[in-house]
Amino acid sequence: MERPTNEEISRVVVSSRVRLARNLKDYPFPNKIDEHQASELVDRVVRTVKEGNTVLKDNLTPVIIKNKSMLEKEVLLEKHLISKELLNENNGAALIQEDETISIMINEEDHLRIQVLMKGLSLLQAYDLCDKVDDVLEERLKYAFSENLGYLTACPTNIGTGLRASVMLHLPALVELGYMGGILESAGQIGLAVRGLYGEGTKSIGSLFQISNQLTLGRKEEEIVGNIIGISKQIVERELEAEKILRKRMGLFLDDRISRSLGILRFSKVMGTEEAMNHLSNIKIGIGIGIVKGIENSEVDNLMIKVQPANQAMIAKEAKRDDKRADYLREAFKNVDIN
Structure with missing residues (x-):
């Protein structure tokens, strides 16, 4: 089969997301933090962004979770700008860019979840931007870091780079032909997770699936991103092949x-x-x-x-x-x- 065109890739790959998990050295992990420390941490992160000499200070708006209605929080969740965990976290907050490309979640499972969300297969661009935002924050915030383990996180599966890279794929032909079982099995064997529309524990609707890395320790960021891109292109090819079969069968x-x-x-x-x-x-x-x-x-x-x-x-x-x-x-x- 010929390699898919950019247009074909863009209609199968809906979006790309990169997220970095970070914790501050001077605070307990969020599951052990008290209300005063959590509030102090939010203020510190917001000041770091707003008082910095970068474009971030004018482009990111603070969102205090406890001040938002449930409807407003659910809208942010549906747009993938906050997580299910942050939705119910009264000590949480987020800094969200106006065009909704960047979202920095505060006091979720980790102190910081720095996220970049872009359309299409844009993982390299998303990682580059996410890395730059991380550098800006690290200039004024001391991260919990180990020379042996890398960035320290609340969940052991995030230790190391703290990087989660994922793509949202529309795979109706593979679903229709019953091929998704093979995709799920193959993904698991190479350390990838396939989830529903809103991540872990959610189902696929509209034939939308998230594919992401499961491990971060012992792997470089570029390697993780490159693997997801390579697998995504292979799945795009399989979807396009399945689409041709589906058209031939159904007419x-x-x-x-x-x-x-x-x-x-x-x-x-x-x-x-x-x-x-x-x-x-x-x-x-x-x-x-x-x-x-x-x-x-x-x-x-x-x-x-x-x-x-x-x-x-x-x-x-x-x-x-x-x-x-x-x-x-x-x-x-x-x-x-x-x-």
């Missing part, structure tokens, strides 16, 4: 399924989250094989976030309602058609 039935999804999105009066995700997944297939016109793949990726419960409640400015989601999708697809 008009696949086109019909995509057409039905478009019809439901354009005219439905009530739409649940999981149903919306599955129809949007079909639309992404339709864009890829060239039969859906009037909407870009990146727009559908954005809609997959916007249809999540908290995001919808924020958009509609009222309680989470399936009829409002349907209204939103009808508007988004009113000019979309089948070729």
Whole structure:
């Protein structure tokens, strides 16, 4: 098979994320920290950013978790800007960039979780930016570090580089043909984890999967990132091959399924989250094989976030309602058609 084009890679790889776990030398780990120390740590990190002579001081906005409503916190979670752990952490905070590329979580499982989230297969760029943010913080903060073990973390699996690199992949053809079991087994054998939409303990909806490294000790950052990129490209190739098989097997039935999804999105009066995700997944297939016109793949990726419960409640400015989601999708697809 020919190597996938950048366009093919970008429609299979939805996003790339790099996260660095760091702890400050002078404080207990978050599971042992008291409220006063946690508050002091938040203030110290925020001052480090705001008083520094870098572009970060104007681009990152502090978010104090206990001051936010549950709905506001759930929106941040659905956008992958905070974690499930930070959602319920009253001593937690985050510094979030306006364009939502950078998020620095404070007092999560570790004192700091420095995260960069970018579209498409952009792991190298994400790691480069994350490393620069880490350098800025390390200039004024003393990290817990061991010459033998590397960066010290609350969870032993993060010791070493403290790096987690992951990609979000849309794999509908592999799911349809029943090939995901082989992907999961192969990934585990080479030290990778495959998880659902919101990471560990969550299921896949809309055929979206996260693939990330499991180990950080004894491996260089560049090696971890390079491995994820290489595996991602292999999975993209397998998805594209599976897509061809699926088209050959289903023929008009696949086109019909995509057409039905478009019809439901354009005219439905009530739409649940999981149903919306599955129809949007079909639309992404339709864009890829060239039969859906009037909407870009990146727009559908954005809609997959916007249809999540908290995001919808924020958009509609009222309680989470399936009829409002349907209204939103009808508007988004009113000019979309089948070729």
